[in-house]
Amino acid sequence: MKNRLIGTSVPRKEAFDKVTGRARYVDDVSFPGMIYGTTVRSKVARGRLRGIALGPGIPWDEFVVVTAKDIPGINAIHLINDDQPCLADGVINHPEEPVVLLAHPDKHLLEKARQAVVLDIDELPAVHSIEDALAKTAVVWGEDNIFKRYTIEKGDIAEAFANADVILEGHYETGAQEQLYIENNGVIASYSEEAGVTIWGSLQCPYYIQKALIPLFGVGPERARVIQLETGGGFGGKEEYPSMIASHAALLAKKAGVPVKIIYDRAEDMAATTKRHPSRTVVRAAVMRDGTVVGLDIDFAIDGGAYSTLSQVVLSRGLIHAAGPYSCPNVHILGRAVATNSPPHGAFRGFGAPQSIFALERHLDEIGKYLGIAPDEIRRRNFVKPGQTLATGQVVRDDVDMNVLLDRALEAAGWGDKKARFAVENREEGSVKRGIGLATFLHGTGFTGSGEKFLASIVGVEATADGHVRVLAASTEIGQGTNTIFAQIAGDALGVDYDVIQVGQPDTAFVPNSGPTVASRTCTIVGKLVETAALGLRQTLLGSGLLEEPYSSEQFVKACSAYVARSGELRAYAEYKQPPYIKWDEDTFKGDAYGAYSWAVYVASVKVDTLTYEATVEDFVALQEVGKVIHPTLAAGQIEGGVAQGIGWALYENVVWKNGRMANDRMTDYIMPTSVDLPPIRALFAESPYSYGPSGAKGIGELPMDGPGPAIVNAILDAVGIGIPRIPATPEVVMEAYLANTSVTRVCRATEVARG
């Protein structure tokens, strides 16, 4: 197989439709008789629902009203534990919890009606922080507020701490973050007795929604059909949440007898839907004078909100990435996902890893500062090498040399020059100080552990009557380039032009389940299946006598078309097979957590204004080893976008909580950086092919979310000598740290271990 398309920046498959306005998003779509739906939500964090009253002044007989009583099947959004109701029934567990659904043809009247519904709720004590959840100030979930607890053990942690020169402890926190896709959540549902439920919507995972509709309506999969429309971004925010809004629209459609559209406005989308899990991490490091970290004892906790949703999966990824790309021989990591009374937190690019990586990468700089070892040097003394093991005991098989990546990134960033220049300039008068910081990290490709094996994804390719080849997968194009890279991979596998390949619309009635569009898995895992399926189709065609090697694209198309004319159809499928070396023990968290990792070194240059305490990123270098770059422009776009989102998380995007509800639920108050706030982002790649990825590709979607947080805050440390323990490092947070003169001794407890 020769690469003609892979490695080049072919035009995006859907670009023309998008830039000409021809692409149809859910709010562009309408059906005859369609009406609008809205959601009445709880204002309180926790309580007992005593009654629902339809207030005066509204012609209620014109409305379709749905409550929990109207649910034909099981009142739960099916995911892992099924603890989250579709509509609250009796108990309220978070603000914005959906209780009543309304539908009407007039959107304006619908909004008045929403405001007129009165929920009679007896309030109960609620929990609003990780610490309170762990301290059980109130028990709001299960017996102890803990959704899930995992541990990772490697070596002998007690021994390491007994024999280290120094023990340093640091406490780190990261805030929630809103995905802020351009297009808010939205769906249309229709219902008929014969066809069952059909959903059209803005979503990442059509089969998740189908799985949720089946028990809710008590129907079989043939009567729960989900179709993805053009989707304006997801970032994880349209992984599990669309199951909720789709269920709501479907319940209304069933009762109304006509299609129902629900589109959230920005405030509702921000306040009611999922966000990145807030976290707090305590890192205790046992260190030798030369900077070798001999023991890591990490306590990692994430706030899952009111229901368990995906928290345990987020937790496991966070846990596995907590010890970073280092060979530390003795590791103990405790991970807990806890319940609080805020809307459930959910999937968001990085999925727990950015949180735990933030803590470790910040802590390494604090250790370096304490010992007088430069940030790059302390990492060099601890990098894992091929053949050595990561925290789960996984032997590194990737051909990676972090020292080489580090050299290259520092060179590109002008590390040495800047260090010298800033040191001089920062001594001068003036309120502006500059600094440079880095983070080194890895990110696992695909589902954790045996996840991919259980998913058993399937991809199909089929020939069309006119001889084109169509990829059939449930993996969605959400702006990241799925359709384009699938066409590149299939095109190269078949040895045909880009135009020969089409990508079918994800529709559960027509495409096989290639798994969810999450976990940086689409290119590596699903892309590999596309390649395998395409090779299968090619084999059939070559075996049929209609095609002979070597062939041109035109000859291929002719042969394809002839085959379909002769045999009616030409299809090939591929099913995921786990690489043979993968061994994973879900109970002990030991073994090969991921088939492969992408490896990265990020360097941030930051300016801090000590008058206003504003920190601004002035330059950013993002270097990553990704196996193989399939599409240079798209890959750079993923990195630039991820870094921008990481900068937002690190410095700007502050979710303010008030009794479990997001208080700043609009874009004037929730500050997302604009293009003017962003530095030049220089995305650099290294390639060391992974044998189980298409042409060697590994995942890159989430990776760029991991590095910016710690690199930026480490740069602030370099600029002003202040170690910020939590992000977002808004001017208020910087001011607080500045006035408290936070330094390594505050952030960390340094114990000189007594030696007898």
Add this chain to the structure above:
Amino acid sequence: MKPFAYSRETGLDHALARGKEDGVRYLAGGTTLIDLMRLGVEEPSTVVDLRALPLRDIKADGDGVQIGALATNTEVAYHPLIAKAYPVLSEALLSGASPQLRNMASVGGNLLQRTRCSYFRDPSSPCNKRMAGSGCPALDGYNRSNAILGVSSSCIATHPSDMAVALLALDAVVHVRGGGGERAVPMGDFHVAPGSTPAVETALQKGEIITHVTVPASPFAQRSHYVKVRDRASYAFALSSAAVALDVSGGVVKSARVVLGGVATKPWRATEAEAELVGKPPTSMSFDAAGAAAVRGAVPRTHNAFKVELAKRTVARALRDLVGKA
């Protein structure tokens, strides 16, 4: 959005006649009004479009300048009569919103823009400004963007305009037309603090139209400067801003203007800060003293306490930059 009637008037008298009717709102650039209609905060039955009225000129007026109420923020900011003679006004305008918005936004609309207090903009929440007597959830709620000066127990909403802060520093006058003829309202009297009637934000009477704004020549206009501190470099309202102007001769400040934005319920002239400057040489020490005087009497709340220190520093920085610039 609630359905409404639309009409476009070409004569000022016609427009004024329409303005007397109930449920009428004037439309200029629409960047405030249409947003509020979408949110259901404003629900006019008729929208009268003023954009065809001949109120867009920017021209010399004696030694000063006259700016038509329909001139866009972009036109004003880049106009040769303004960019040079009134730098603080150009700078304030260009620090606001985004280029797209400035191309639509008018001078009249800018003066009349409503607060960004999130409770005001959410019709399902109480708010004394929107619904008299319903309460002020910002007092104990999320109040990071709210005011620390000019506040009352009824309302602590910030006036969001940057332009108005600069106009106040320049002693501008707002000219309005109503049924009873023309009036001239000095900028200092145009916006009013909430007191017990937060719904009343300006001296404008029902149906009146702003025709133009005049900015006089002054000894300090040319040595003027605007500093705005905000959460990001574009598309953000001021957390704190300062319009400052100095007339310095013989090494001593003869007269000064210090006006704060982003921290008060209306564009806030800090006369005590000005007093700290006048009669003294322009030094860092008097700038810091002016900063401290500017926030005297501030009432901080849970999320906006940082504004006290920030406003101080903003004033000092603006003055320092101004002197450094000259």
